[in-house]
Amino acid sequence: MALLSKKDxxxxxxPLADNNPITIQVLGICSALAITAELKxxxxxALSVLFVLSMGNVAISLLRNIIPSKIRIxxxxxxxxxxxxxxxxxxxxxxxxxxxxxxxxxxxIITNCIIMGRFxxxxxxxxxxxxxLDGIGNALGYGxxxxxxxFFRELLGSGTLFGFKVLGDPVTKTGLYSIGxxxxxxxxxxxxxxxxxxxxxxxxxxKNRALIEEA
Amino acid sequence: xxxxxxxxxKSIFIDNMVFATFLGMCSYLAVSxxxxxxxxxxxxxxxVLAVTVPMNWLLDKYLLKDGALAWMGPEYAxxxxxxxxxxxxxxxxxxxxxxxxxxxxKFSPSLYNSLGIFLPLIAVNCAILGGSLFMQTRDxxxxxxxxxxxxxxxxxxxxxxxxxxxxxEKIRYSNVPAPLRGLGITFIITGLMGIxxxxxxxxxTGDNEPPEEAQTxxxxxxxxxxxxxxxxxxxxxxxxxxxxxxxx
Numbered sequence: 001m002a003l004l005s006k007k008d009x010x011x012x013x014x015p016l017a018d019n020n021p022i023t024i025q026v027l028g029i030c031s032a033l034a035i036t037a038e039l040k041x042x043x044x045x046a047l048s049v050l051f052v053l054s055m056g057n058v059a060i061s062l063l064r065n066i067i068p069s070k071i072r073i074x075x076x077x078x079x080x081x082x083x084x085x086x087x088x089x090x091x092x093x094x095x096x097x098x099x100x101x102x103x104x105x106x107x108x109i110i111t112n113c114i115i116m117g118r119f120x121x122x123x124x125x126x127x128x129x130x131x132x133l134d135g136i137g138n139a140l141g142y143g144x145x146x147x148x149x150x151f152f153r154e155l156l157g158s159g160t161l162f163g164f165k166v167l168g169d170p171v172t173k174t175g176l177y178s179i180g181x182x183x184x185x186x187x188x189x190x191x192x193x194x195x196x197x198x199x200x201x202x203x204x205x206x207k208n209r210a211l212i213e214e215a
Numbered sequence: 216x217x218x219x220x221x222x223x224x225k226s227i228f229i230d231n232m233v234f235a236t237f238l239g240m241c242s243y244l245a246v247s248x249x250x251x252x253x254x255x256x257x258x259x260x261x262x263v264l265a266v267t268v269p270m271n272w273l274l275d276k277y278l279l280k281d282g283a284l285a286w287m288g289p290e291y292a293x294x295x296x297x298x299x300x301x302x303x304x305x306x307x308x309x310x311x312x313x314x315x316x317x318x319x320x321k322f323s324p325s326l327y328n329s330l331g332i333f334l335p336l337i338a339v340n341c342a343i344l345g346g347s348l349f350m351q352t353r354d355x356x357x358x359x360x361x362x363x364x365x366x367x368x369x370x371x372x373x374x375x376x377x378x379x380x381x382x383x384e385k386i387r388y389s390n391v392p393a394p395l396r397g398l399g400i401t402f403i404i405t406g407l408m409g410i411x412x413x414x415x416x417x418x419x420t421g422d423n424e425p426p427e428e429a430q431t432x433x434x435x436x437x438x439x440x441x442x443x444x445x446x447x448x449x450x451x452x453x454x455x456x457x458x459x460x461x462x463x
Contacts (some may be wrong), residue, residue, distance in 0.1 A: 191409030
């Protein structure tokens with residue numbers, strides 16, 4: 001017996017590519033791109049969003065019949081804020097340096113549109129199990145983009161991955177640097193993230209032409 | 216006065232919310248198809264930031280900071296409630312937005328008609344919460360500067376959305392490659408505009424001095440550490456060779 005039924009696995013797999021929250025639904029770009037200069041920060045950010053979104057989706061879906069619809073936004077904000085405080089405190093306790101790099105962007109998970117978007121669009125109308133899977137799927141779709149952007153920016157910008165010098169040492173001129181390769185400082189600055197993302201969208205849409213927008 | 220001017224230009228151009236920190240990107244992308252709606256949303260953002268940043272500054276100063284509760288008496292002086300800041304800031308923002316909406320609807324129906332539909336959107340705009348959180352991490356010293364920070368970062372956001380909306384209106388007549396149409400080209404244009412805005416970075420040289428000093432000191436500290444490590448290694452080698460000499 002499969003672990004998940006076909007419908008359930010679709011909930012998880014769909015947001016990874018064809019219904020990706022960042023490149024298709026255009027949600028949650030806000031806090032995502034400023035922290036992708038290093039792969040490590042991108043991975044931690046993706047994991048934080050995974051935790052907040054899956055747990056929040058479950059909580060909202062359990063509460064969905066109790067919440068009066070007029071004040072649902074406030075209730076949703078409180079649930080997210082509580083979860084984000086947990087993430088923030090855990091990061092400060094176990095990865096202090098990293099929490100300094102992420103600075104306010106952990107807090108900004110609260111206003112990450114993916115989270116409110118999924119609460120509104122899915123958790124308010126479905127049971128906890130489905131909501132959990134939907135949360136996992138969307139957070140993974142978000143995480144994949146973060147990791148791809150982080151991968152290219154760190155590799156081309158600093159020649160490292162997770163801080164390991166994979167392309168050789170630029171100071172002592174080993175590896176690729178011995179044949180005249182240089183790091184591209186352009187990839188470190190914030191706007192480069194947008195351009196990398198634009199290129200990802202370009203590649204994705206030229207492969208799947210159904211996604212092309214009518215201008 | 217000078218610090219006000221400096222903060223004003225710094226928040227509009229150098230630390231521009233959209234181009235330097237990517238705040239408020241969702242609504243920036245969603246509402247920038249037409250200049251007129253972009254102006255409405257931009258004005259609403261300026262307005263709400265100008266109200267919420269000073270409010271949250273007061274909360275931070277008298278409730279959340281380490282030792283902020285000292286005004287309630289000496290036994291409260293040790294409390295540090297700063298872990299609660301996310302939840303309080305977002306609650307303030309949500310309530311203020313509701314309040315502003317009600318007040319504007321009551322007293323200026325024409326303004327409400329132009330801003331009204333954007334106000335609920337703004338409660339979950341990252342630019343608003345980001346403004347308050349940056350105000351907290353940058354330790355803005357007094358409420359006047361906090362107000363200034365709110366307004367000027369709002370203006371920065373307004374300029375950004377106005378510019379992209381104008382470009383998107385024009386780009387409709389250009390021959391963009393089909394897969395890039397819409398979202399893709401908007402990202403790339405924003406990136407290019409961001410690179411343009413980076414050139415403002417050298418404008419206020421006075422502000423760049425402290426971090427440079429800090430960097431040189433850390434570099435110095437690192438060099439000293441390296442020296443120490445080298446010394447240790449040399450000492451060890453000496454000791455080893457000394458031991459060997461003795462053994463011989």
